Every structure is written in structure tokens, then in C-alpha cells.
Amino acid sequence: MSKIGQKQIAIPASVTVNVDNEIVHVKGNNGELTIKVPKNLDIKLEGLNLSIIRLQEDKKTKSLHGLYRQILANAVQGVESMWQKKMEIVGTGFNVKLQGESLVFKLGYSHPVTFEKVEGVRYQVDGNNKVIIMGIDKQLVGQVAYQIKLLRKPDVYKGKGIRYEGEKLRIKPGKKAKAATSAA
Incomplete structure (x- = not known):
């Protein structure tokens, strides 16, 4: 079972979500996104909560369950705050x-x-x-x-x-530093 897929997505008041079969329209202050969800997943909109339900229990559907839940959550957050x-x-x-x-x-x-x-x-x-x-x-x-x-x-x-920004790089020692450590 996908633990991420089971979580509901809370929809803020400034965001509107429309579900048309497999297509989800997410609209907010910053723009609009349209996401196509596979046929083996069902989208339920209940008040200000969005949930995803699996229609099949095969391995592929289970892997897509958490993925599309997170894609929809990212869309909701993106249209609210970029x-x-x-x-x-x-x-x-x-x-x-x-x-x-x-x-x-x-x-x-x-x-x-x-x-x-x-x-x-x-x-x-x-x-x-x-x-x-x-x-x-x-x-x-x-x-x-x-x-x-x-x-x-x-x-x-x-x-x-x-x-x-903030990325840590591994810096290699040059020839001189390498030679100094091997000579010691």
C-alpha cells in the first residue's frame, strides 16, 4: 500500500480544483495547471480535500498511486505559491x-x-x-x-x-596536493 497515495490533499481557499473524468484542472492566483491522471486511478473531490483511489490492485497501479497524489499536491502548491x-x-x-x-x-x-x-x-x-x-x-x-x-x-x-544554491561539491585535490600526500 502506498502511504503517500492514501493521504488527502488539502486545498487552500485561494485554489479551485475541477475534476473531469481523468483530467484535473487546478487554478490559483499564479495560473492554471491541467493534469491527466491514468484511467486506473479515480479522483474524488470532497469539499476542500482531494483524494486518489486505486481502481485496480496491480503493481503498476500501486506505483502510480503515490506518484500522481504527489503530482497533484505539487500542482496545488504551485498555483498558490510558485x-x-x-x-x-x-x-x-x-x-x-x-x-x-x-x-x-x-x-x-x-x-x-x-x-x-x-x-x-x-x-x-x-x-x-x-x-x-x-x-x-x-x-x-x-x-x-x-x-x-x-x-x-x-x-x-x-x-x-x-x-x-547550497549544493555541496566534492573538490578533488590537484597534482601537487596528491604528490605531497604520497611523498610524506
């Missing part, structure tokens, strides 16, 4: 600027790298080395943040590159 990922750019001369609706990065390449706006996501630049990615769809916000990180992944020796 999801955000904070990223930082580390390195000498590395920076970011907001140009129109796209981000322009200087990452040590011979040219600036432009990251175009993705529909459903907003960018905010804090200083010249921090980016905040905001949106109502948690999966899309995380995906865009990862695509930005891929522009210049953190270097394993110095840690230069784009990383999530």
Missing part, C-alpha cells in the same frame, strides 16, 4: 544578465551563452551571479534549472561553474 530554484554562478569573470526575457551568461567561453525563455517559467537575476527560476509547475522549474546547470557544470578541481 516553486523556485536558486542557482549561483561561481568563477572569476562568470556572470549573468537578464536581457529581455532571456538570460545571457558569461561562463569563460569565447562568446556569451544565451538561454532563451521557456514558456511557464520566469527568471529573476539577483546581483550578477545569482539566478532564481520560478514557475507553477515543479517539474518544469527543476528541468529548466538543470538545463541551465548544463551550460557550465561545476569543475571538480576548483568548483567553477553553475550550481544550485
